[in-house]
Amino acid sequence: MKIKMNNRKIGYTYGSVSGHYPFRKKSSIAYESLLERDFLIMLEFNDSVSEVVGQPLSLIYKNKNGKTVPYTPDFLVYFNEPNTPLMRLKRKPLLIEVKPKDKLEKNFCEYKYRFKQAIKYAQENDLIFKIYDESKIRTQYFKNIMFLKRYQRLNFDNEDIDEILSFLYVSGNNSIEYVLEYFCVTKEQKGLMLSLIYNLLYHKKILCNFNQPINMETQIWLNELNEEESL
Template sequence: MPVRKIPKNYLSVTGSFSSAKNGKSLGHEFLLERDLMILLEFDDTVERFEEQPVKIPFKKGIKPYVPDILIHYLPNSFGETRQPVLGEVKHTDDLKKHKVKYAPKFEAASRFASERGWEWRIFTEKDIRTPYLDNLKFLREYHSAEPEASLQQEVIVYLQDVRGSVTLESLLQKLCPTEDRVLHMAPAIWHLVATKRITVNLKKPLTMKSKLSLPGKG
């Protein structure tokens, strides 16, 4: 449960992020925070994450500092679990402009995290706003929209027969003799990508030349 209620702010875009991973909606104070949540939601190593997670006293007479997020991870294949990450989300120009103001807060947060066996990290737009995020935003629209099962199966069977990767362009040409068919098949393909039943390099912008394959077959 967040220790601080996010106030309405007419200078930034506050709102909520619906998280299936957490089973609830989480508040965000800025769009950059929401964008980080999108990345965490799609990250298979992340178990859950909390917004406004802890209060950290740092100076007498001043209200405690509340970082933006606390990230918890799942054990890896060796049974090892990465330490939780306590984080702040800030734009780089904001960090430069208010460097002196933020310094005591961040120092206190670093100590607080270290005492609990956590990692302390500052996330900026350079970490968050990449082609990978753009792709996840696009795929998010298709995640919960369930296409016809027969269309999904047709794609999977074709990729099984190929036993490798094919471009999106080639896949649509093979499965769609008409433009109307493309309109139905494309959402099915993106749903399979969004639900990780088809793999594609999401670190690069998605195009008709993007190569698709079944997990472990690309």
């Protein structure tokens, strides 16, 4: 199998939305749909992800008509070295295709040839090929990210931040409601404290189960171990 290393260029795509996403303000990654953009947002929030390369390579393969054509996967995702004793093996990079579920179902007979080549290439190069549709991207995890993003740029006094972090360090897991009741008296105080909690959650100073809806019963705790996240 030949590998064509020049990447495809991002241009206007009929019926879709394209652009460039400022990934962690360190790199600009091209996307060709809102679903691809949402996937990048999900990756950006995941601390186990170290780097994302857009349209990393082109594979040359024969389609169902026997014609030689190129196929360019959407992303190549690299992971950080494991930083806990429970995760001793470094995760293999992921070669990713992002497609809406209806397109996958409608065009599977066409896509299966390119996906077969992608799987083969991944196996030969110590990668894992995965396909992501909206059911794997626009999850509760993603909904929580989009909710918490509203609070990411808010500024708070260091004294208030240290107070809540110290409290969680001593007390361990607590519900958001319990923390509000412990620190606050008035409705205004609770509103400000809640915004601070959401800000700390977004920046991973404190943690919760991001796969569950965030509400007053949500348990939060101090991020002491920089817990690894799955993808």
